[in-house]
Amino acid sequence: MTITRTESEGHFVSRIVKVTPNMAESFLSGNLVNRRLDMGQVRSLTETILRGEWKLTHQGIAFDVAGALLDGQHRLRAIIEANTAVEMLVFNGLSKDVFPVLDTGRRRSAADTLSSTGEKYLHLLSSTIRHVTLFKTMPxxxxxxxxxxxxxxxILSAYNKDKVRYGEAVAIGRELSKYLFASQTAAAVGYFVTTDVAPAADIDEWISGLKSGASLDSDDARLALREVPRETQKRGAKRRMGIRDQVAIYIKAWNAWVEPEKTGELRLRRLRKRENMPMPIEVKFER
Incomplete structure (x- = not known):
């Protein structure tokens, strides 16, 4: 156990400890009063550690006066899953009476995390970044x-790496959703992932055609996308279309517009069982 600083206040002691997987196993053996594990939270923390994004904060682990673990089981389990040691605050000597008030505050949302960026439409921005991340990692x-x-x-890290394009995607998503069946998030995600691989495409032509629908040929993919029934993604519809299906349809239309000779008959419908997410066709500048 590596202790880098020790402070005391009243009857409890706080320390910064580099907690190893073996230590985490030992600490969890004293888990007598904790809540049921949320494996989604464990996986999220594990991935944070594996990506090297773990940060030392005031949130650590805590033990009561008898040595029973009161708080931190998800962090400890993530250390074990990641098989990686990380630094965290360890509190010893807390009263057993504090357990009911631990972690009872409102959990900070992704939109809350982005509030310092000065961006507008934070809920749409955070949802867009989340779904772009899902498209890239588990399509x-x-x-x-x-x-x-x-x-x-x-989410904050992804925003900082590509803030201009995410801001643009949010603006386009809000606008396109007025003309398409897709939600603002789905339109923003579709715009982001298609333009991400198509720097040489005529994006203005694509967008203007989707917005106006004027003078489009009957077989134009933009017209087909405009004509997908809006009711398919609304609450209460017989089979509500989720964001993943909406993004897939947007990409199918994009691919048919970029290379119509390769797409064959265009069918803009939700993903069938075991059908993979379509990948956007690249449009790059010739060297």
Missing amino acids: NNPWSGASAHVSNDR
Whole structure:
């Protein structure tokens, strides 16, 4: 156990400790009163550690006066899963009476995390970044449930790496959703992932055609995308279309517009069982 600093206040002691997987196993053996494990939270913390994004904060682990673990089981389990030691605050000597008030505050949302960026439409921005991340990391798996959790740190990191394009995607998503069946998030994600691989495409032509629909040929993919029934993604619809399906349809239309000779008959419908997410066709500058 590496202790870098020790402070005391009243009857408890706080220390910065580099907690190893073996130590985490030992600490968890004293887990007598903790809540049930949320494996989605464990996976999220594990991925944060493996990506080297773990940060020392005031949130650590805590033991009562008898040595029983009161708080931190998810962090300890993540250390074991990642098989990596990390530094965290360790509190010893807390009263057993504090357990009911631990972690009862409102959990910080991704939008809260992005509030310092000065961006508008924070909920749409955070949702866009989350779903772009899911598209890049697990395109062929469901985008809901514990396995689809994306940490706030990861969302903020993605924003900082590509803030201009995310801001642009949000603006375009808000505008396109007025003319398409897709939600603002789905339109923003579709715009981001297609233009991400198509720096040489005429994006203005694509967008203007989607918005106006004027003078488009009957076989134009933009017209087909405009004509997808809006009711398919609304609450209460017989089979509501999720964001993953909406993004897939947007990409199918994009691919048919970029290379119509390769797409054959265009069918803009939700993904069938075991159908993979389509990947956007690249449009790059010739060297």
